[in-house]
Amino acid sequence: MAFENETKKLQDALISCKVPDIAKAVDEAKAAGMPADEIINTLGAAMSDVGVLFERGKLFLPHVLSAAAGMKNAMATLDDELKAGAGAGGAKGVAVMGTVEGDVHDIGKSICSTMLQCAGFEVHDLGRDVPLPNFVEECKNGCNFCGMSALMTTTMTGMKTVIDNLSKEGVRDKVTVMVGGAPVTQGYADKIGADIYGESASETTKKASAVASD
Amino acid sequence: MTEYYTRMGDGKRILMTKEAIMDDLQAGTADAADMAGIPTLDANDLEHIAEIIMCQDRVVGVTPGNEVVLSYDIGQLDFTGDNGNSGNGVDMGRLEAALLHERAIGADTFELAHSDYSIKPVKPIISMEMQTMEEIQAEIIAPFFYGAMPNQGLYYAPDGPYGNPADLMREFKIEESMQQSELASQHVTRDIEYVAPRLQAAGSDGFNFDTTGSAGDADCVGTLYGVKKLRELCPEAYIQVGFAGESIMGIHGMIEFEGQVVAGMYPHQYVKLAEKAGANVCGTVCNTNTSKSLAFNIARAVTFTKEAVKTSGIPIHADMGMGVGGIPMCETPPIDAVSRASKAMVEIAGVDGV
Numbered sequence: 057m058a059f060e061n062e063t064k065k066l067q068d069a070l071i072s073c074k075v076p077d078i079a080k081a082v083d084e085a086k087a088a089g090m091p092a093d094e095i096i097n098t099l100g101a102a103m104s105d106v107g108v109l110f111e112r113g114k115l116f117l118p119h120v121l122s123a124a125a126g127m128k129n130a131m132a133t134l135d136d137e138l139k140a141g142a143g144a145g146g147a148k149g150v151a152v153m154g155t156v157e158g159d160v161h162d163i164g165k166s167i168c169s170t171m172l173q174c175a176g177f178e179v180h181d182l183g184r185d186v187p188l189p190n191f192v193e194e195c196k197n198g199c200n201f202c203g204m205s206a207l208m209t210t211t212m213t214g215m216k217t218v219i220d221n222l223s224k225e226g227v228r229d230k231v232t233v234m235v236g237g238a239p240v241t242q243g244y245a246d247k248i249g250a251d252i253y254g255e256s257a258s259e260t261t262k263k264a265s266a267v268a269s270d
Numbered sequence: 271m272t273e274y275y276t277r278m279g280d281g282k283r284i285l286m287t288k289e290a291i292m293d294d295l296q297a298g299t300a301d302a303a304d305m306a307g308i309p310t311l312d313a314n315d316l317e318h319i320a321e322i323i324m325c326q327d328r329v330v331g332v333t334p335g336n337e338v339v340l341s342y343d344i345g346q347l348d349f350t351g352d353n354g355n356s357g358n359g360v361d362m363g364r365l366e367a368a369l370l371h372e373r374a375i376g377a378d379t380f381e382l383a384h385s386d387y388s389i390k391p392v393k394p395i396i397s398m399e400m401q402t403m404e405e406i407q408a409e410i411i412a413p414f415f416y417g418a419m420p421n422q423g424l425y426y427a428p429d430g431p432y433g434n435p436a437d438l439m440r441e442f443k444i445e446e447s448m449q450q451s452e453l454a455s456q457h458v459t460r461d462i463e464y465v466a467p468r469l470q471a472a473g474s475d476g477f478n479f480d481t482t483g484s485a486g487d488a489d490c491v492g493t494l495y496g497v498k499k500l501r502e503l504c505p506e507a508y509i510q511v512g513f514a515g516e517s518i519m520g521i522h523g524m525i526e527f528e529g530q531v532v533a534g535m536y537p538h539q540y541v542k543l544a545e546k547a548g549a550n551v552c553g554t555v556c557n558t559n560t561s562k563s564l565a566f567n568i569a570r571a572v573t574f575t576k577e578a579v580k581t582s583g584i585p586i587h588a589d590m591g592m593g594v595g596g597i598p599m600c601e602t603p604p605i606d607a608v609s610r611a612s613k614a615m616v617e618i619a620g621v622d623g624v
Contacts, residue, residue, distance in 0.1 A: 118521075212352075
């Protein structure tokens, strides 16, 4: 396999979650002639591994974000090659993310936003306690993925309101709705008409990427 | 094939065969064992839990003589709080709530609570809380504590003076995020030192620190140093430390309590921290997975808790309630699930209380 050595170094560097090490591995891969999109795909796959390690409690949030920072720097370093290359393209999708109105829990949502960014999505993270109309507004302004998180049974009902309002505004069929959070289940997602239920940040990212590739 | 009524983690009623129940029990215990590096439950334990789940009585219990202590959290809020806050919307005074729990509900301990149930908002009204504590202590016989969540989240912007780690980390300002966490953690310790001894002076029997670590590892460290300080200042205080999850969230990732990094610790590890800080009782927590069955969730919770009971030098009162301890996550958890999870905790995990 071509660039086997460089691939291993990129994977190890990303999983180490050390920004300088990631930058060094990217520079070395680039110098060895590894195509930019291959470098990014390798880092992206390793980022999924970081997500799994985080979910198993082996890595923590600062590690995940350091890895994401390293990934972001890599994309900036390779920007020209990516734009010029055959595999180049715009963002996979544009996602609005937020914790629904009345709810201030946002750790899981923030991790998901980071993973979507690393997977090639443009992410508009509105934060927590997001007024429900703001999700709809972002979708009307071009977001084609809408991710909502809730950690309380009393706030998760806002997700249905957003979905209903997307229909009222005539944009529902242009948006893939993603829902998640501790009280949310696949059954609830089906009941309210969401397109994707993610039990974890990595599952959500995988499912969103699959939709984006269709 | 016989099917048995049971529940999902979101409270939905389902039917399962014994085979399916056993599969989920095995999956649940294996998940906990894998995550925490602890032993799985053995075949006898799993069979015992299966019998508890398959029992078709609406409510199950332990045999007389094997009852355990029922300690409380959230104080009067289980009545006065709104439905989403684990309450029933029955407004009453805090004295009435205390006596109701002591005399009609069978609470072995109870507590006074601020309606925001956090340390930070108690500080400006400490005199009122001291006054109420003194008044209720004159009436109640059961041990009566003050309860609050350290809730370090209230110390971050927009509610508090420190930068919010979630916002800072989104901007990849990781070192600044860690620094703000550390400062907020020290502030939590200072506020505990301010609030808790004053309530002791007003006659409180002790303090219950609920959901320790809910805002992550820095929240946990700030609380443990606060507990340590309270123990030094009030040697007679009865201190309960209840945690927030089966693992301490590593929002900081490297912050330490007395030389130990706390991020990623599981119940059998974090009970030792509570003990070291000077707690009398530890409330271990295991979060319910709403997409899995009661069998999965109970097996998982019991696996974590059993190991904690084995390693702990202080009593364990497992946190049992909406979304924890194997109990479904819904506003009024069904009594069939609550009693089954509790029975399993007593008979298999060997807890001293719930």
